[in-house]
Amino acid sequence: MASNPEKPATATARRKAGRHRGEGQWAVGHFTPLNGNEQFKKDDDGLNVRTRIETIYSKAGFQSIDPNDLRGRMRWWGLYTQRKPGIDGGKTAILEPEELDDEFFMLRVRIDGGRLTTAQLRVIGEISQEFARGTADITDRQNIQYHWIRIEDMPEIWRRLEEVGLSTTEACGDTPRVVLGSPVAGIAEDEIIDGTPAIDEIYRRIVGNKDFSNLPRKFKSAISGSPLLDVAHEINDIAFVGVEHPEHGPGFDLWVGGGLSTNPKIGVRLGAWVPLDEVPDVYEGVISIFRDYGYRRLRNRARLKFLVADWGAEKFRKVLEDEYLKRPLVDGPAPAQPVQRWRDHVGVHRQQDGRYYVGFAPRVGRVDGATLTKIADVAEAHGSGRLRTTVEQKMIVLDVEQDQVESLSSALEALDLTVRPSSFRRGTMACTGIEFCKLAIVETKARGASLIDELERRIPEFDEPITININGCPNACARIQVADIGLKGQLVLDDDGNQVEGYQVHLGGALGLEAGFGRKVRGLKVTSDELPDYVERVLRRFQKEREEGER
Ligand code: SF4
Numbered sequence: 001m002a003s004n005p006e007k008p009a010t011a012t013a014r015r016k017a018g019r020h021r022g023e024g025q026w027a028v029g030h031f032t033p034l035n036g037n038e039q040f041k042k043d044d045d046g047l048n049v050r051t052r053i054e055t056i057y058s059k060a061g062f063q064s065i066d067p068n069d070l071r072g073r074m075r076w077w078g079l080y081t082q083r084k085p086g087i088d089g090g091k092t093a094i095l096e097p098e099e100l101d102d103e104f105f106m107l108r109v110r111i112d113g114g115r116l117t118t119a120q121l122r123v124i125g126e127i128s129q130e131f132a133r134g135t136a137d138i139t140d141r142q143n144i145q146y147h148w149i150r151i152e153d154m155p156e157i158w159r160r161l162e163e164v165g166l167s168t169t170e171a172c173g174d175t176p177r178v179v180l181g182s183p184v185a186g187i188a189e190d191e192i193i194d195g196t197p198a199i200d201e202i203y204r205r206i207v208g209n210k211d212f213s214n215l216p217r218k219f220k221s222a223i224s225g226s227p228l229l230d231v232a233h234e235i236n237d238i239a240f241v242g243v244e245h246p247e248h249g250p251g252f253d254l255w256v257g258g259g260l261s262t263n264p265k266i267g268v269r270l271g272a273w274v275p276l277d278e279v280p281d282v283y284e285g286v287i288s289i290f291r292d293y294g295y296r297r298l299r300n301r302a303r304l305k306f307l308v309a310d311w312g313a314e315k316f317r318k319v320l321e322d323e324y325l326k327r328p329l330v331d332g333p334a335p336a337q338p339v340q341r342w343r344d345h346v347g348v349h350r351q352q353d354g355r356y357y358v359g360f361a362p363r364v365g366r367v368d369g370a371t372l373t374k375i376a377d378v379a380e381a382h383g384s385g386r387l388r389t390t391v392e393q394k395m396i397v398l399d400v401e402q403d404q405v406e407s408l409s410s411a412l413e414a415l416d417l418t419v420r421p422s423s424f425r426r427g428t429m430a431c432t433g434i435e436f437c438k439l440a441i442v443e444t445k446a447r448g449a450s451l452i453d454e455l456e457r458r459i460p461e462f463d464e465p466i467t468i469n470i471n472g473c474p475n476a477c478a479r480i481q482v483a484d485i486g487l488k489g490q491l492v493l494d495d496d497g498n499q500v501e502g503y504q505v506h507l508g509g510a511l512g513l514e515a516g517f518g519r520k521v522r523g524l525k526v527t528s529d530e531l532p533d534y535v536e537r538v539l540r541r542f543q544k545e546r547e548e549g550e551r
Contacts, residue, residue, distance in 0.1 A: 024216070024296030037174070038296050040068040041214045046076030046173050053077070054155050062103040062151055071097055076213065078108040078171030079154070082147055082436040089434055089441035089501060090491055092473070100438045105149040107132070108171035109161060113181030113199045113223075114142035114389040120164045121376040121387060127157055128369025136372055137445075138365040140232075140429055140478060141178055141220075142389040143171065144372075147436045169208045174215045176206050176287060180231040182224035183359075183388035183396050187351040192242035193225035193250035198279035205280055212287055216294035216302040219287055220259070223279065225250070229335060230343040232391050234258050234266045234515045235482065237304040238286045240279055241335045251275045253335055256286055256316060257308025260476030265305040266515050270317040273332020285324035289316070337513040341465035341551075344392040346426055347419060348405055356400045360412045361421040364430040364448040364470075365393025374415055382408035393429050423466050424455040429479070433472035433489070440472035442489035442501040447528055454532040455539075462539060470503070481517040482509040484551065485535060492525040502527040507538070510551065 022030030024038065034042060049069050057065050065074075070081060081101040092100070109124065116124075124144055128136040131153045132146035139145050149157070161167060170176055179199045186194040202221070206212050222231040225242030233239030233255055240252035252274045258267025274282050286304075295301045308316055321328050346359035367375075375395065379387050384399035395417075400408055409419040418425065428451065431437070433444025448470045455462070469483035473490075480486030486509055492502030504525050509518030526534045 022297065023301065024298075025293050026296070027292035030297070033297075035297065035299060037072065037299060040072045041174065043068070044073065045210055045213055046073040046175070047169075047208065047210060047213050049073035050077050053151065057151050058153075058155050065151065067098075070101070073173070074105070075173035076170055076175060078110070078168030079149070080106045080108075080172060081438065082106045083434065083438045083440065089472075089489070090499065092439060092441050097438070103150075104147065105151065106432070106436055107146045107149045107157070107168060108139070109144045109146070109166055109168055110171040110178040111142050111144065111166070111389055112179045112203050113185060113196060114183045114391075115181070115196075116387045116389065117164075118376040118380040118385040118387065120166055121372055121379070123160050123164045123166070125369045125371075125373035125376065127160055128372065131157055132369065134368045134370065136367055136369050137432070138362065138367060138389050138393045138395060140365070140391050140393050142180055142183075142391055143178055144389070145432070167207075170213065172218075174217050176202075176212055176215070176219045176221065179203065180220075180222035180224075180236070180391055182226040182230050183345055183390045184226060184230070184349075184357060185224070187353070187357060187398055188226055189350055189352050190227055191225055191352070192227055192244060193252070193276060195223035195225050195240060195242070195252070195276070195279065198240070198276055198283075199223055201280040202283050206284065206287065212291060215287070215291050216296045217299070219290055219304065221283065223252070225252070227336065228338045228340065228343045228345075229512055230345065230391070232479065232482075232511055234511055235260050235264075235479065236267060237290065238283060239267055240274060240282075243273065243333050243335050245273045245330070245332050248273060248275065248330065248332075251332065252279060253332055254282060254329070256313075257305040259303045259305040260479060260481050261303075262300055262474075263305070264476065264481045264517055265309060267305075268308060268313045269334060270313050270320070270329070271331055272317060272329035274329065281325060282320070282329075285320050288324055289319060293319070335513070341512075342426065343511075344390050344394050344426065345388075345396050346394055346421060348409070351399070353399075355398075356402060356405050357396050357398045358400055358405060358408055358412075358419055359390070359394055359396040360417045360419045361394050361425050362417055363425060363452055364428055364445050366445055366449065367417075371415055371417075375412075375417070378408065378411040378415070382411070392426075422452070422456045422460075423462055423464055424452045424468070427466045427484075428452050428468045428470070429483075430470040431472055431475075431477035433470075437472055439475060440489065441491060442472050442503070442528065444470045444472045444478070444489065447531070451532055451535065455535060458532070458536050459539060462543070464543075466539070468535065480506055480509070482511050482515065483518060484508065484510070485538060486518045487531070490525070492527055494527050494529075500527050500529075503531065505534070508551070
């Protein structure tokens with residue numbers, strides 16, 4: 001029988017033909033059909049929801065919220081509905097979104113470059129205590145995240161945040177998210193270049209600008225001039241990495257198309273060197289390519305990494321230069337491999353000006369409003385009032401005189417925020433998990449904290465750099481794919497055949513110039529209860545059998 005010439009025979013051929021029909025790229029005229037997300041973005045810009053929150057929803061309450069605002073546009077202002085308490089992970093994939101929705105919200109405060117003052121931290125702490133039942137987590141994107149937020153309180157929360165120069169604008173949604181920055185920008189002795197002016201200009205030019213508020217999906221960015229490569233630049237949609245050009249001096253190496261979650265990809269270098277004052281133009285060019293050429297037809301192909309994978313670095317750079325910048329970029333060198341594996345700035349380090357910065361470690365980023373307020377007091381008493389958050393869920397106090405370092409360290413220890421953490425406390429991260437996240441299948445934060453305590457008790461002598469990242473579902477909020485030990489939450493079978501909380505294990509992932517994804521250990525799943533035993537076994541065997549210099 002002759003095959004139907006209209007219908008390609010194989011799945012690959014069909015996929016190619018489908019792409020030919022269009023991936024939803026505006027720049028080539030593919031404006032329809034629209035999926036649900038593209039439709040609500042077309043109907044009304046996500047940024048417009050703020051007026052409705054202030055004038056209608058905060059007065060009439062949760063029930064008055066339009067569903068497209070509730071599960072869509074609210075994100076443009078950092079708001080997500082949180083998971084109703086008591087729904088177990090087995091129901092996550094079965095229930096409708098409205099059955100999982102609580103009447104409370106998660107709220108993300110964006111902290112571009114991780115820069116905070118003690119005045120800002122105090123306000124963050126007060127909001128936590130007054131409006132968020134004391135919750136406040138430091139995220140691995142340098143943000144602060146609250147839970148238990150009521151829609152009625154949002155106008156007052158925004159008023160307080162904005163009074164001290166903080167915002168939740170485009171903290172979530174298909175938008176230009178927080179710009180990660182080196183937590184020691186402008187102060188580190190070994191700094192190649194300070195990217196702070198570029199972060200500020202990008203925020204001023206792009207964030208809250210309706211030219212860039214309807215992207216195909218989220219757009220993650222990072223800028224660091226630290227030789228430690230301290231912003232996980234490899235897994236951002238765009239990243240600027242400090243390098244010394246042999247002729248032009250310090251500037252940035254440009255990376256695009258990184259991202260984890262489904263189909264994880266390490267970003268690719270475009271081979272271009274960008275001087276500091278041109279970083280915002282190049283950022284604008286790349287985000288414009290994403291807006292115009294990004295795939296919008298299928299949500300799971302809408303991140304920039306898919307376009308970069310299809311085009312390749314050479315074509316991407318050419319389109320950037322020819323259509324957006326209207327000039328060629330300068331060729332430049334790649335960054336060098338950092339000399340150390342810890343990139344979190346924990347501990348005591350000298351600044352350029354002879355003072356010190358002091359990095360400390362909560363457990364898995366979990367703090368609370370009262371603690372944040374106390375951190376502000378302690379930082380103010382010992383430093384100049386400047387702090388930073390890191391992409392490892394840690395914090396740093398800046399500008400500490402040498403004779404204040406010990407007193408500051410003791411004051412932080414008294415808050416259970418150690419400056420000299422074990423490798424386990426230092427290297428373990430966890431996402432939000434089932435406590436609040438609607439996509440979660442398992443518990444993460446409490447599990448991570450208890451794993452740290454247990455490993456410290458069992459292997460106190462272990463002092464290698466090690467990363468143990470815990471996700472509550474197959475997404476990648478805690479970067480499991482690039483951890484030494486990555487734990488992906490799922491339901492597993494225990495010895496008696498019962499479905500219980502557990503993890504799929506990934507081993508051997510890394511960031512840096514040897515960046516790569518951990519290997520999914522085939523069939524290796526551990527129950528939550530078995531987790532300390534399993535990790536202890538892996539680490540003991542690693543200690544025993546490793547070769548010289550082996551991670
Ligand atoms: Fe939620 Fe999954 Fe992200 Fe964790 S990894 S915060 S469970 S979406």
